[in-house]
Amino acid sequence: MTDTASPLLSSADYADAVAAAVAASAAYYTDGSTPLGDDEYDALLRAITAYEEEHPGEVLPDSPTGKVAGGAVQGDVPHSVPMLSLDNVFDAQELTDWAAGLERRLGRPVAGWCVEPKLDGLAVAARYRAGRLVQMLTRGDGLAGEDITHAADAVLGLPATLTEPIDVELRGEVLLTTAQFEEANRIRLAHEAPAFAHPRSGAAGTLRAKDRPYRIELTFFAYDAIGLDLDLSHSALLASLAVLGANTAASSAAAPLRCESLDAVQQRIDEIAALRAALPFGIDGVVVKADTAADRHQAGSGSRAPRWAVARKLAAEHKVTRLLDVEWNVGRTGIIAPRAVLEPVVIDGVTVTYATLHNPADITRRDLMLGDLCYVFRAGDVIPRVEAPLAELRDGSQTPIVFPSACPRCGDEIDTSEQRWRCVRGRNCQAVASVIYAAGRDQLDIEGLGGTRAIQLVESGLVTDIADLFTLTRDQLLALDRMGETSTDNLLAAIETARSQPLNRVFCALGVRGTGRTMSRRIAAHFGSLAAIRAADAEALAEVPGIGTEKARVVAAELLELAPLLDKLTEQQVGTQVTEPQRPGAAEAGDGADTEAAGEAGPLTGEAVVVTGSMTGPLAALSRNEMNELVERAGGKASSSVSKRTTLLVAGEKAGSKRTKAEELGIRILTPEEFAALLADHLPQD
Ligand SMILES: NC(=O)c1ccc[n+]([C@@H]2O[C@H](COP(=O)([O-])OP(=O)(O)OC[C@H]3O[C@@H](n4cnc5c(N)ncnc54)[C@H](O)[C@@H]3O)[C@@H](O)[C@H]2O)c1
Numbered sequence: 001m002t003d004t005a006s007p008l009l010s011s012a013d014y015a016d017a018v019a020a021a022v023a024a025s026a027a028y029y030t031d032g033s034t035p036l037g038d039d040e041y042d043a044l045l046r047a048i049t050a051y052e053e054e055h056p057g058e059v060l061p062d063s064p065t066g067k068v069a070g071g072a073v074q075g076d077v078p079h080s081v082p083m084l085s086l087d088n089v090f091d092a093q094e095l096t097d098w099a100a101g102l103e104r105r106l107g108r109p110v111a112g113w114c115v116e117p118k119l120d121g122l123a124v125a126a127r128y129r130a131g132r133l134v135q136m137l138t139r140g141d142g143l144a145g146e147d148i149t150h151a152a153d154a155v156l157g158l159p160a161t162l163t164e165p166i167d168v169e170l171r172g173e174v175l176l177t178t179a180q181f182e183e184a185n186r187i188r189l190a191h192e193a194p195a196f197a198h199p200r201s202g203a204a205g206t207l208r209a210k211d212r213p214y215r216i217e218l219t220f221f222a223y224d225a226i227g228l229d230l231d232l233s234h235s236a237l238l239a240s241l242a243v244l245g246a247n248t249a250a251s252s253a254a255a256p257l258r259c260e261s262l263d264a265v266q267q268r269i270d271e272i273a274a275l276r277a278a279l280p281f282g283i284d285g286v287v288v289k290a291d292t293a294a295d296r297h298q299a300g301s302g303s304r305a306p307r308w309a310v311a312r313k314l315a316a317e318h319k320v321t322r323l324l325d326v327e328w329n330v331g332r333t334g335i336i337a338p339r340a341v342l343e344p345v346v347i348d349g350v351t352v353t354y355a356t357l358h359n360p361a362d363i364t365r366r367d368l369m370l371g372d373l374c375y376v377f378r379a380g381d382v383i384p385r386v387e388a389p390l391a392e393l394r395d396g397s398q399t400p401i402v403f404p405s406a407c408p409r410c411g412d413e414i415d416t417s418e419q420r421w422r423c424v425r426g427r428n429c430q431a432v433a434s435v436i437y438a439a440g441r442d443q444l445d446i447e448g449l450g451g452t453r454a455i456q457l458v459e460s461g462l463v464t465d466i467a468d469l470f471t472l473t474r475d476q477l478l479a480l481d482r483m484g485e486t487s488t489d490n491l492l493a494a495i496e497t498a499r500s501q502p503l504n505r506v507f508c509a510l511g512v513r514g515t516g517r518t519m520s521r522r523i524a525a526h527f528g529s530l531a532a533i534r535a536a537d538a539e540a541l542a543e544v545p546g547i548g549t550e551k552a553r554v555v556a557a558e559l560l561e562l563a564p565l566l567d568k569l570t571e572q573q574v575g576t577q578v579t580e581p582q583r584p585g586a587a588e589a590g591d592g593a594d595t596e597a598a599g600e601a602g603p604l605t606g607e608a609v610v611v612t613g614s615m616t617g618p619l620a621a622l623s624r625n626e627m628n629e630l631v632e633r634a635g636g637k638a639s640s641s642v643s644k645r646t647t648l649l650v651a652g653e654k655a656g657s658k659r660t661k662a663e664e665l666g667i668r669i670l671t672p673e674e675f676a677a678l679l680a681d682h683l684p685q686d
């Protein structure tokens with residue numbers, strides 16, 4: 001989904017666009033279930049307007065242009081004075097042009113402006129008789145609204161009684177502040193009602209709802225009145241609304257401000273935009289109004305909007321996108337946190353691909369499913385978060401989010417007693433997992449340091465990271481359960497051998513994301529020592545052949561965190577040996593990612609091969625890395641995950657989901673024996 005709708009080229013495209021806009025508006029103003037973000041809706045409307053300007057004879061009667069609420073909603077209580085919308089401008093130049101147009105119409109400069117936040121809620125009219133609130137209405141189609149008086153007592157800032165016993169109609173915006181939105185969703189979920197996907201749709205639904213078994217509070221901000229002195233400037237009117245007891249935006253940091261010049265207006269817009277992320281309520285723009293009564297009266301209003309005011313829109317903070325996947329990451333303290341993988345969406349100029357999901361209970365309560373369209377919120381520098389799904393828009397392709405049954409990092413149990421799930425190993429989770437990885441055959445190759453022993457070493461407190469392995473003493477090891485003299489001596493000898501493993505293996509043992517064996521070898525060859533690697537920044541790393549700037553940045557960030565460990569390893573004289581030469585035909589593998597190196601010519605030329613399950617027959621002794629090397633030697637490309645690009649799956653015993661997926665995709669599947677026969681000439685000779 002983009003912010004710029006492409007131009008409409010035919011009357012059929014135009015009719016489709018009108019239908020889409022009307023449907024979106026109807027959804028937007030009733031329950032908020034529109035599939036379009038505001039930017040997308042605005043872009044669609046701009047395309048419709050442009051088409052209508054080019055083809056004035058073709059304008060459809062139900063076109064949303066020129067109508068309040070796009071003509072999508074009605075009401076049955078007539079308004080005293082029409083409740084209009086606002087025209088929009090999207091940048092400083094458009095604002096300047098708009099102001100110039102207004103001054104041309106007036107035939108004189110505007111005598112001062114009032115600049116105030118554009119509150120992202122719903123317009124209401126609140127009628128008072130002798131100072132008492134008697135009726136509340138929605139904007140409807142601008143000429144008549146719906147009676148929503150039943151909702152008035154839950155609206156903070158909208159007094160039941162004014163400070164003066166006058167007849168007046170207050171107009172303003174009703175919204176859910178950020179705190180009210182969170183509280184509302186807490187209450188909704190406790191009542192097993194679906195969470196609100198967006199504060200505005202939550203406010204719209206709440207204003208309309210009757211007979212709910214719970215109460216959700218909203219907030220009113222007054223910005224207009226019918227029945228007060230007609231000669232008041234707008235800024236003076238706002239002040240008298242506050243005196244009457246109504247809440248106004250003057251109560252916030254983005255308080256309305258009178259500005260004498262358009263430069264001052266632009267400056268205030270920038271200030272309010274900068275305050276936006278910190279405001280306790282959502283705004284979708286800044287409203288600029290001619291301040292004096294004389295200017296406003298003379299400018300007058302069109303059928304949809306006044307001519308004396310304009311909304312300078314700000315980029316939407318909420319966007320609709322699709323939830324593609326949920327990743328489970330284990331933090332330093334063992335907290336297992338879900339992270340949403342999204343169809344990339346641009347929010348306020350930043351492409352968002354990931355968003356936080358809090359915890360599993362929250363996912364369940366929000367009833368999120370993979371494939372759902374959902375609102376994603378990003379404001380300022382905060383981490384984007386997924387709000388509730390647009391469950392009305394499900395098409396049957398959605399699937400449940402599967403929660404992990406074991407710690408995704410160390411494989412041990414998960415403590416699910418708290419809202420935030422945690423690996424039972426807590427802080428030790430990371431240590432255990434990294435020691436097991438480092439001791440692996442392709443890294444430091446420390447025989448006798450498998451799962452149980454790694455756990456024992458970490459839990460005894462002797463080892464907190466891999467450098468600690470090199471300071472273990474015989475006495476320390478002998479004091480551990482089930483550690484006899486022989487196994488102690490063997491382990492110490494294996495560790496001693498590991499100390500002189502070449503630099504590339506030591507680097508690989510660090511488990512830096514995105515650096516498997518090949519990349520570790522390249523990094524080691526490029527820098528030559530652990531100290532040089534430690535000193536490398538993203539720029540220096542980017543010079544490593546084939547790394548790319550993005551990976552260089554990620555590696556640099558992780559190395560910064562690992563600096564103390566690198567120092568400890570250097571102190572222990574680990575990794576001082578030169579890099580081992582690349583084995584002939586060996587290619588990068590074991591990163592869990594597609595391999596980079598292109599294969600050589602052979603029986604697998606052009607094949608993208610995935611190996612799964614346990615190997616049998618002539619391949620029984622090969623590790624997964626050796627299998628991958630074999631694939632590359634035979635000219636193929638080895639990969640760890642089945643995708644549409646996969647052409648061949650080698651499925652050994654206990655092949656699970658990869659086999660199912662390959663079958664679904666119609667990919668050729670061979671047994672290890674069949675595969676071995678195909679590659680007879682390339683099998684390792686020993
Ligand atoms: N996503 C969708 O499918 C969809 C559909 C329809 C409309 N929309 C969004 O709604 C917008 C149009 O809606 P609209 O007609 O309500 O216009 P609007 O929200 O752009 O502007 C008019 C409204 O601004 C509000 N407002 C807030 N603060 C104000 C202030 N200080 N002074 C005066 N008014 C203030 C009032 O409610 C007023 O009616 C579009 O720009 C679009 O972004 C989205």
Ligand SMILES: [Zn+2]
Binds near residue numbers: 411425429
């Ligand atoms: Zn764990």
